[in-house]
Amino acid sequence: MTAPRAMAFAVPGDIETVTGGYLYDRRLADALVASGIDLHHLTLGDSFPHPTARDMADALAQLDRLPASCPALVDGLAFGALDTGRLSKVRAPLVALVHHPLALEPGLETAQAREMAAREMANLALARHIVVTSPHIARLLETEYGVAHDRIGIAKPGFVRNPDAEPRRAATPPLILSVGLLARRKGHDILMRALAQITDLDWQSVIVGRKHEPDTVRNLRELREDLGLAARVHLTGEISQTRLDALYREASLFALATRYEGYGIVFDEAMGHALPIVSTRAGATPDTVPQAASLLVPPDDVDAFADALRRLLGDPCLRKACSEAARDAAARLGGWSHAAEVVSAALFGPIVANADVPK
Template identity: 60%
Template structure:
């Protein structure tokens, strides 16, 4: 008999961000395969948990029987007390979107402490799932995780969307990502200021995830005299986001780091040319033909890429076709769930 699987996720699993969409869709697909899923909802203070949230999470894990494998989202797994994890009887499996120590904004001491604890906790895992080959390579090279303990489980996607919707006029530059330092929205804004002579509008979709980030970006928009053309939409519904993908001319995200970047798959599924950076897993996700990638934190290069994509219809069409081709090869959530289920079923 297939054992029950406990799936632990900090915060609200229905949050409309890439990581939570990944967890929610994976959990839904796992349920469809048959193993009973016990969703363990933890506090939202991870990856720097309050004492109450950390204690409650460990108590739930320690209460699991030894025949119930526990899949723990990496946002929490790497932040839990290592000694507490050692007292868990259930087989532990980690789901790592990207190493916690690589989050921008950490000082050197915080990053070292986080990396040390994360490595110690990963040593306790029966197996580790990662969302991209890039993240798997990081865990192998920087954390010493053997490759036979790692399975790459890419996000799942539906079939590509082709045609049927009118494109926005003026051309819409769409950016989707949490309002955080890591997503590089400030770099995008500085790049947009350099192409003000062209005809375009821009929409940045994503909720405020760091203190005062909306205020800081709003101030930058005003300073750069972009207010009439750039909108900060905040978090929108899934239907509203799909409408934006359909009406956009291109997708742009000046990210400083991505463990995968589920929004790139969504953009490619709508046949959008992509402007982004050679950061983290972006090159292996987007590929060489679906867009233009530049160095992170280089607003001048990002502006040049935007100008080319807006001004060269042939380039834009070539990248759009490549996006759709790449999207047709993306995994489904059922594919992803099978990989996880097969690795978690215990003898």
């Protein structure tokens, strides 16, 4: 009997965290195990991508202990931030899983972003292969980071359908749901300012997201008070998947004023609940969200975002059409087995050029 192929999957922080990136990692891991791979989870410190000295040393020590026969998939939140010199001495074949380049996080100082980009570029050169979550990120790594076309594999997120899901029961007044880290990149401040322009309409809003940037959390709470939205906008922090699913069922539309997305797995979740979507034409969003299911506006455009919300709230026919298009788009989403196949090829080879990324 042939022994199962073995690999390590290095993920910073708690893999059970309820965010899109961690949801991707969990479901990818499940799919890899289901394909017959013996997966060993390495838990790295939660300070990445700005690691403390202790977390940096621990992460590299864990990778150093892997034998040359055990390839390692390393989440990009850590891979791009590791010390390049030490990383080059790791014996195990390394595969980077890039959700989006670290230097593209909005709000970074120019010098800091330049330093992070240089380190990530150097670290990607050490990888046996690079797996990304969308064609957008693949093109970005080619054009901005100089990664060769044939070193990239695209493992789009799969979609898990729940045949036992309860039917939608839209809340009254209409619920505008937003899901995303409480980080500047997610544009929750833009959403709040847009909501402040449509207070003449009947609605309520819930913003779900883990506290990620203390300054952003504080600023959002202050902004909510300054705009007079405390009674209508609820910031939940991180919640259970069960509670989140309940909110999806109660929502009338999904809104995320993101400034950048490498993929945006929450859009798939929203479409799976047949929700019309208001978002921005940032990053991979236009590739992820069908035009018929959404109203997409330029990032950082408060007026345009407010107008889109007003249109959907005020036009039941448009809302129904977007809802049906979202449901149809979700029905066409594949499972996680293809993502597992792409990652397996990157880990164990042979590796072939990626036909999904135009040269």
